[in-house]
Amino acid sequence: MSERPILEVNGLTKTFGGLTAVSDVSLTVRRGEILGVIGPNGAGKTTFFNVIAGSMPPTSGTVIYDGNDCTGMRADRMARLGMTRTFQITSLFPSLSAFDNVRAATYRTGTAGWPAALFRTARWRREEQAVRESAMKALRFVELDRRADVLADALSYGEQRRLEIAIALAAEPRLLLLDEPAAGMNPEEGQRLVGMIRRIRDEGVSILLVEHHMRVVMGVCDRVVVIDHGVKIAEGTPREVVDNPDVIRVYLGREAVGA
Numbered sequence: 001m002s003e004r005p006i007l008e009v010n011g012l013t014k015t016f017g018g019l020t021a022v023s024d025v026s027l028t029v030r031r032g033e034i035l036g037v038i039g040p041n042g043a044g045k046t047t048f049f050n051v052i053a054g055s056m057p058p059t060s061g062t063v064i065y066d067g068n069d070c071t072g073m074r075a076d077r078m079a080r081l082g083m084t085r086t087f088q089i090t091s092l093f094p095s096l097s098a099f100d101n102v103r104a105a106t107y108r109t110g111t112a113g114w115p116a117a118l119f120r121t122a123r124w125r126r127e128e129q130a131v132r133e134s135a136m137k138a139l140r141f142v143e144l145d146r147r148a149d150v151l152a153d154a155l156s157y158g159e160q161r162r163l164e165i166a167i168a169l170a171a172e173p174r175l176l177l178l179d180e181p182a183a184g185m186n187p188e189e190g191q192r193l194v195g196m197i198r199r200i201r202d203e204g205v206s207i208l209l210v211e212h213h214m215r216v217v218m219g220v221c222d223r224v225v226v227i228d229h230g231v232k233i234a235e236g237t238p239r240e241v242v243d244n245p246d247v248i249r250v251y252l253g254r255e256a257v258g259a
């Protein structure tokens with residue numbers, strides 16, 4: 001019997017008043033897979049992502065993570081189960097260093113509590129050491145370890161986007177949800193991002209990547225789902241999707257497929 005997918009989204013629908021932003025979309029992310037979700041502007045990608053990530057409840061449908069029904073579950077609970085997300089709009093603390101931004105996120109997973117921190121017990125020191133190591137590991141992954149002491153505010157835009165990924169990685173997820181990580185990046189930064197996403201997967205993390213940039217999606221994804229007007233119109237390998245007449249039609253005149 002084949003292994004159960006790490007994520008199963010079944011018949012997801014989200015309406016805003018009279019507008020159906022996502023209509024009956026289903027997909028699976030297999031273990032160790034990078035699955036891309038693409039679509040033109042306003043297709044419903046962000047809404048779809050936010051519903052899966054627990055930022056808003058669906059109108060109908062279910063989200064099953066590793067066999068658990070996580071539909072409508074809050075993001076912090078999902079993180080404890082092993083599913084973390086990044087944000088399209090930066091959510092960093094600008095006056096903290098890159099390292100402290102990651103460390104602040106990992107503290108939430110600590111269990112020793114404030115009395116232990118106050119008295120600096122052995123358990124607290126062990127946890128503190130583990131938190132520091134895990135934060136540095138996450139920064140190394142996104143090639144920001146040498147910028148660990150730089151204030152988030154002073155990082156370049158591309159570096160800030162990578163720091164977002166480090167924050168999500170520091171919780172040691174088994175499924176990482178990436179929300180348009182290449183937005184605003186130049187082609188060189190986009191290529192660097194592709195290498196990073198591959199390395200994260202090679203560590204055993206499955207990835208759902210919602211992205212507008214075709215080049216990034218085609219370069220890194222094992223399979224791709226295409227959404228248009230809230231409806232899934234195609235699914236397959238990057239090659240299959242690029243050759244799909246419906247996909248070509250949707251993108252024609254907006255962005256050359258595979259460009």
Ligand SMILES: Nc1ncnc2c1ncn2[C@@H]1O[C@H](COP(=O)(O)OP(=O)(O)OP(=O)(O)O)[C@@H](O)[C@H]1O
Pocket residue numbers: 016019020021039040041042043044045046047048212
């Ligand atoms: N909170 C909201 N209230 C009402 N309508 C919304 C809301 N969020 C999104 N929409 C609408 O839902 C549709 C899908 O939007 P969404 O942002 O999910 O698309 P997208 O594919 O992420 O677009 P982009 O690539 O431009 O970010 C759009 O018509 C949008 O105007």
